[in-house]
Amino acid sequence: MCDPSRRKLKDRRKQKPLWETILSVFFKNFILLLVLVLLVQMLRKLAFNQMGLLVSSDDYEMRIARMDTFLKTTTKMMQAKVDFVDQNIRNQIDGLKTEICNKVCENGEEFSARLRELDGRVNGVDKCLTKWVSKTEFDKFVDEFKGLVDFGELRLDQVKAFAKDIVEKEIQTHAADGLGMVDYAAASGGAMVVEHSDTNSGMGIFLYKNRVSSNAVKMLQPSFGEPGQCFPLKGDDGFVQVKLRTAIIPEAITLEHVAKSVAFDRSSAPKDCRVFGWLSNKGTMQRQLLTEFVYDLEKSNVQTFNVLDMGVSSIIDTIRLEFTSNHGSPTHTCIYRLRVHGQEPHALSSLALQ
Incomplete structure (x- = not known):
């Protein structure tokens, strides 16, 4: 059987003072309230962040729209300037063409005279070409040179002397007859x-x-x-x-x-x-x-x-x-x-x- 004195001691240990119970309840309620407040704050911040993101997205779209409008306006202005410059260049080229055509028409007679003069010079060159040394005359020249000079002991003064003799003969021929042909x-x-x-x-x-x-x-x-x-x-x-x-x-x-x-x-x-x-x-x-x-x-x-x-x-x-x-x-x-x-x-x- 249990001792009555021990049972009373246990009951005394189980019973807390009133103030301690009140303080415990208050503290627990305070912690719960604090947790609720923190939770509310977190929810508010989350809501504000989502609204900020929405505002920022709208702002970006507005800026992009403004930039697109600016680029379109700038492109139109540049195109207008390019068209103006192109038209100006075309006008100047047309003017130069007209001026050149007028100059050509004005100086047509001079050009024709120059062309006739050039044609006469070409004919003169053609006549001179026909008077060059023929192959027969060149072969004859080589044969004469071979007969007078030993190629094994060829010297520069021999070539000069032979060339001088040929030139003197040609001068005499032209001076006597004027054509250089027999x-x-x-x-x-x-x-x-x-x-x-x-x-x-x-x-x-x-x-x-x-x-x-x-x-x-x-x-x-x-x-x-x-x-x-x-x-x-x-x-x-x-x-x-x-x-x-x-x-x-x-x-x-x-x-x-x-x-x-x-x-x-x-x-x-x-x-x-x-x-x-x-x-x-x-x-x-x-x-x-x-x-x-x-x-x-x-x-x-x-x-x-x-x-x-x-x-x-x-x-x-x-x-x-x-x-x-x-x-x-x-x-x-x-x-x-x-x-x-x-x-x-x-x-x-x-x-x-x-």
Whole structure:
């Protein structure tokens, strides 16, 4: 059985004082209230943050809209300025085009004159090119050089001496004849006039021998540019026939009249001409057309015309110049000088064999 004294002691221990109970209740309620207050504060802050996010999002959208409007406005302004500048440039280009066209139209005559001058210079260069050293002449030059100089002991002074000799020969040739080409119709080389058409009876008394005037030799000699030093033929059509100094392969024909700077009247110059050639020692004479040309008074008084391509086998020793008109004289036609250029067949054969 339990001791009554011990039971009373336990009951005393279980019972607390009143103030302690009240303080305990108050403290617990205070803690609960504090927790509730903190919870409310947290809920309020959370709500405020969500509202701030909504406000910030709206603000960003407004700013983006303003920026888009600004960019569109700026782009329109820039496009307007670009269009203005482009139109201004187009106007200036059109103005320059119009000005240039006007200048071209105003100076058209000057341009045409310059073009004609340029065309004349080109023709002059073309004529000069035809007078360059041919392959045959170059081969001949090399052969002469080989014969005079030993290539094993070639010295610079030998080359200079040989070149000086060539230049002196060319200067002499040009000074004597003016063209730098051999004239196989030169009277000094043995060529002669064998036949011609009627002479002009009003030009003086002529002595004839074998139907050839003694004055006919004038057209195979240098005239030195003196007016009247020519062979006059009657009318505006006629011919002259010349026996060359030797048989050649013809390359060109040169016809000379008095120069414009010293002439009193050049209407007696032949105009439309043809030249035939043949080899006289053949059984039957076969004339071949060498060339046909128009002597132009507006060009040089010494005019050279290339022979038509007849092939290497076409060898001649006689030529016949025929003219069917002159430049206006009804009474006579004057020939100041007639020249024939080419290569001798044996010279070409020796070069071909080498």
